[in-house]
Amino acid sequence: MSTNAHNVSSQLPLPVPARFPAGTISPGERLGPVAVGRPAHRPSSAIAKVGLREICLSYRTEKGERLLALDHINLEVRAGEFLCIVGPSGCGKSTLLHLIAGLHQQTSGQILVDGKRVDGPGTDRIMIFQDHGLFPWLTVGQNVEFGMKMKGIPKAERQERTQHYLRLVHLAQFERSYIHQLSGGMRQRVAIARALATEPDVLLMDEPFAALDAQTRDLLHDELEKIWSQTGRTIIFVTHNVREAVRLGDRVVLLTFRPGRVKNEFPINLPRPRSLEDPAVALTAREVLDELREEINRSLEAEYKEGVKPRLDPNAEGAERA
Amino acid sequence: MKRAARYIIFYASLFALWTLLAKLKIWPPYLFPTPWGVAESLYAGFQDHSYLIAIRVSMQRVLIGYGISVILGMILGLGVASNKFLEETMGGLLVSLQSLPSICWWPLALLWFGLNQNAILFVVIMGSLLSVTLAMEDGRKQMPRIFGQAGRNLGAKGFKLFWYVLLPASLPFIVSGLKQGWAFAWRSLITAEMLYLSLGLGQVLMMGRDLNDMSAVIAVMFLIIAIGYIVDGVVFKGMEHHLQNKWGLTTAA
Numbered sequence: 001m002s003t004n005a006h007n008v009s010s011q012l013p014l015p016v017p018a019r020f021p022a023g024t025i026s027p028g029e030r031l032g033p034v035a036v037g038r039p040a041h042r043p044s045s046a047i048a049k050v051g052l053r054e055i056c057l058s059y060r061t062e063k064g065e066r067l068l069a070l071d072h073i074n075l076e077v078r079a080g081e082f083l084c085i086v087g088p089s090g091c092g093k094s095t096l097l098h099l100i101a102g103l104h105q106q107t108s109g110q111i112l113v114d115g116k117r118v119d120g121p122g123t124d125r126i127m128i129f130q131d132h133g134l135f136p137w138l139t140v141g142q143n144v145e146f147g148m149k150m151k152g153i154p155k156a157e158r159q160e161r162t163q164h165y166l167r168l169v170h171l172a173q174f175e176r177s178y179i180h181q182l183s184g185g186m187r188q189r190v191a192i193a194r195a196l197a198t199e200p201d202v203l204l205m206d207e208p209f210a211a212l213d214a215q216t217r218d219l220l221h222d223e224l225e226k227i228w229s230q231t232g233r234t235i236i237f238v239t240h241n242v243r244e245a246v247r248l249g250d251r252v253v254l255l256t257f258r259p260g261r262v263k264n265e266f267p268i269n270l271p272r273p274r275s276l277e278d279p280a281v282a283l284t285a286r287e288v289l290d291e292l293r294e295e296i297n298r299s300l301e302a303e304y305k306e307g308v309k310p311r312l313d314p315n316a317e318g319a320e321r322a
Numbered sequence: 323m324k325r326a327a328r329y330i331i332f333y334a335s336l337f338a339l340w341t342l343l344a345k346l347k348i349w350p351p352y353l354f355p356t357p358w359g360v361a362e363s364l365y366a367g368f369q370d371h372s373y374l375i376a377i378r379v380s381m382q383r384v385l386i387g388y389g390i391s392v393i394l395g396m397i398l399g400l401g402v403a404s405n406k407f408l409e410e411t412m413g414g415l416l417v418s419l420q421s422l423p424s425i426c427w428w429p430l431a432l433l434w435f436g437l438n439q440n441a442i443l444f445v446v447i448m449g450s451l452l453s454v455t456l457a458m459e460d461g462r463k464q465m466p467r468i469f470g471q472a473g474r475n476l477g478a479k480g481f482k483l484f485w486y487v488l489l490p491a492s493l494p495f496i497v498s499g500l501k502q503g504w505a506f507a508w509r510s511l512i513t514a515e516m517l518y519l520s521l522g523l524g525q526v527l528m529m530g531r532d533l534n535d536m537s538a539v540i541a542v543m544f545l546i547i548a549i550g551y552i553v554d555g556v557v558f559k560g561m562e563h564h565l566q567n568k569w570g571l572t573t574a575a
Contacts, residue, residue, distance in 0.1 A: 103474060103475060121474045121479075135473075135491070146476050147477055180569060180570025
């Protein structure tokens with residue numbers, strides 16, 4: 001898969017100019033990758049858009065033992081922030097997104113949106129899934145309309161907004177197509193339009209581009225960055241691809257391998273628009289990757305020991321809300 | 323074209339064989355009628371409206387019974403699929419009940435409802451309910467979970483979630499079960515109608531026997547086959563085709 005290939009290449013030593021050895025660039029320099037390896041402390045002027053307080057999630061495995069998946073996660077996401085969460089597979093980063101979406105229930109801790117407790121799904125937080133989750137029995141237009149229809153928005157307004165968001169993702173002429181007629185990249189764009197059409201405050205993106213080829217992904221990075229800056233949404237973006245995280249995020253949060261804890265946070269103050277190929281992006285990504293590698297090694301060790309891929313399936317546990 | 327030719331050859335030889343056997347008069351004509359004897363019966367039956375009335379009555383019964391089965395079966399199947407306790411307990415019961423021929427409910431229905439339309443409906447429902455329930459349960463389990471998650475995420479819950487997401491999402495997985503349920507409903511109906519004389523195709527069939535009119539018996543058998551086949555071939559094939567087009571499923575049914 002192209003994503004894996006990309007990941008491997010970004011793990012190789014990068015051709016960094018000798019005068020910019022990793023970690024020696026001070027914030028504020030012209031190139032300016034602020035990638036200091038310590039948690040970001042920002043003056044919180046208002047209530048955070050999304051606040052995670054001491055989130056723990058444990059569940060029972062098939063063998064009957066209790067497994068701690070998420071361990072006291074604390075995170076604050078500012079309104080309008082583009083937050084990326086990276087971690088090895090099995091760190092529970094997708095599960096964390098499901099919790100914020102209200103699709104699953106944490107074992108303990110609180111999730112706050114605008115200071116209010118999350119208690120089930122809500123259209124203020126819309127998820128974009130890796131395998132898009134579009135409804136194959138509906139047309140592209142009906143998919144985009146779906147959330148608005150559930151909200152009870154009148155038909156005329158629904159159609160107008162559907163048009164608007166389909167234009168935003170350059171798919172206006174595909175309104176009447178069915179999902180299977182679209183390419184992978186187009187499907188993800190429909191998913192983005194469908195999410196935006198419900199006008200959520202927070203977009204939760206669960207490795208949305210992981211299954212796409214490199215060119216399509218680059219294009220969607222650009223489009224997503226544009227949409228984000230135009231609409232001012234808060235985005236929480238989960239990926240295993242560090243370069244992608246650095247290319248997109250205002251801040252990158254690194255989770256540890258099982259149980260998932262916040263290992264570190266990296267504010268990314270690189271100028272936008274960025275590209276995956278920016279040397280500064282590569283440089284910063286490398287710093288994140290250096291820390292991530294420990295966790296990847298731990299996950300690989302566990303994989304060898306257990307003989308199976310240690311993967312947290314957000315659907316496996318009985319924590320799903322009825 | 324070749325396929326059509328094969329069909330024509332097959333049915334022409336069948337017809338020829340039938341005619342030949344009837345012409346040879348191995349059996350007396352009132353036991354083994356000629357094809358045109360049957361055709362005449364068919365014509366006469368439609369002419370005096372008795373077949374049309376029978377078809378209407380039978381279709382009405384089967385549609386009501388099957389309709390109730392589908393609604394009940396979907397609710398039951400969904401409940402069984404989404405509740406572990408129900409799945410473990412009722413799941414097994416449903417499968418074992420399915421081995422009971424639906425007409426075995428007839429004596430029970432007679433005692434409960436008396437000799438009337440409701441008894442027939444009951445047998446039709448018992449005949450098809452189980453296969454619809456099992457199909458729905460299976461479909462709900464086979465349906466990718468992401469649809470339910472995406473639906474809830476976009477604000478669908480309760481009945482809306484069922485109607486706009488879970489039901490359409492599971493349709494491709496339950497359509498064969500719905501089809502099977504229809505076949506059971508149709509068979510149960512005809513059986514029940516044969517036992518209880520009150521219009522309907524089953525009764526017309528038995529009347530042929532009572533009158534020793536073998537042409538009429540075979541004519542009605544043709545009608546029963548034709549209706550079952552048309553519903554299967556038109557309604558369900560159409561539904562499958564429609565779903566395949568929408569979902570982009572290439573696997574032929």
